[in-house]
Amino acid sequence: MNRRTSCGTVGRVIELRELTKRYGRTTAVDSLTCTVRPGQVTGFLGPNGSGKSTTLRMILGLVEPTRGSATVDGRRFRDHHRGLRHVGALLDGGDVHGGRSARSHLAALAASNGIPRARVDHVLDEVGLAAVAHRRIGGFSLGMRQRLGIAGALLGDPPVLLFDEPINGLDPEGVHWVRGLFRGLAAQGRTVLVSSHLMTEMANTADQLVVLGKGRLLAAESVTDFAGRGARPTVVVRSADGARLAEALTSAGGSVGIEADGALAVTGLTVTRVSELAMDRRITLSELTTRTPSLEEAFMNLTTDSVEFLAGEPQ
Incomplete structure (x- = not known):
């Protein structure tokens, strides 16, 4: 789909500068500074209560910042005439x-x-609702309402698009469709910011990430760089002589864990070093692979101290 935006040019930058929002003694967003650029899907992540929705509402002028600024193409959203031609948004389907x-x-x-x-x-x-266009929205499923919200965001053919939890309520076909939609919009040079708590979707969809914790910026980098932060690659190795292999790996400085299926999970040693140690001791291996850190693991490692409520802990 080759489209030109109503604004004439594709791609506008979202700039957040020292963006702050306080509600009494509670700081929802704290001195947030980052840039969301066109031509890529930017995932907006953070635990519940981290300030994501408040930030999106400040970008759209629905919440007034206590301090700092949120601009699109150098201007506040409210200063853009006919806003839907400049920024399309789905906040609540x-x-x-x-x-x-x-x-x-x-x-x-x-x-x-x-x-x-x-x-x-x-x-x-475009969103698959043509056949039910005449039906009352009150009879729509959650997934249909999400599609309608996406249609509203696309209506003005804008260069900038914001989506807050757009996957909620969509069936597998809908998830696949929306993933392709976001990537297609970014490929056209548009600025696409997607807030989600689904790490798998962000791993499959986003190019860049902005991560918040307790209102503060924790990270702003590529998905690849983020997945590697705070978590070491794990070498998974299997052998009939697992006990002797584990001893050799530990002696060489590796940390060895035993997985549920009996395989050894090794950190602190490269896959090449593990192979060399096994060869030196004439230990036959039946499996030797590297498991790279997942986006979810990196997210949990980075945001552990920013989670408002932890399961299993007294409140």
């Missing part, structure tokens, strides 16, 4: 009038932003 049809809901948004009526049917078809 359920925040719609249940008595309206999908078509009338989008038609109202189009009229208020000077968007041609033809775009309504175009985006309904």
Whole structure:
């Protein structure tokens, strides 16, 4: 799909500078500074209560910052005339009038932003809701409401798109579709910021990550770099002579754990060094692989101290 944006150029930068929001004594977002660039999908991660939704609302002018700024293409969102042509957003797929049809809901948004009526049917078809465009939204499933919210974000053909937990309620086909949609939008040169708590989806979709913890910036880097932070690659090795192999690996400075299926999980030694130690002792190996750290492992390692509520701990 080759589209030009209504604004004439593709790709606008989101700039957050010392962005801060306090509610009384509670600081929801604390001096957040980062840049979200076009041409890539940026995942927005953080534990519950980390300030992600508040940040998105400040970008859209729905929440006034206590201090600092949030701009799109150098301007506050509220200063962009006909905002949906500049920034499209899905914050809450359920925040719609249940008595309206999908078509009338989008038609109202189009009229208020000077968007041609033809775009309504175009985006309904794009998100797979053309066949139910006449139905009342109150009868929609959660997944259908999410698709409608995405349609609303796409309506103005904007260069910047924000999505808050867009996967919620989607079936496997919907997840596959939305993953391709986000990548396609970024490939067109658009700026795509996606907030999610699903690490698997971020690993499959995002190029860059912005990670918050207790309102503060913890990381802003590529998915590859983030997955490698705070977690060492693990060498998985299996042998019929596991006890002797474990002794050799430990003596060489490795840390050895035994997995549920009996394989040895080794950190602190490279796969080449593990192989050399086994050869030196004439130990036959039936498996020798490297397991790289997952995005979820890196996320848990980095955000452990930023989790508001921990399961199993008294409150």
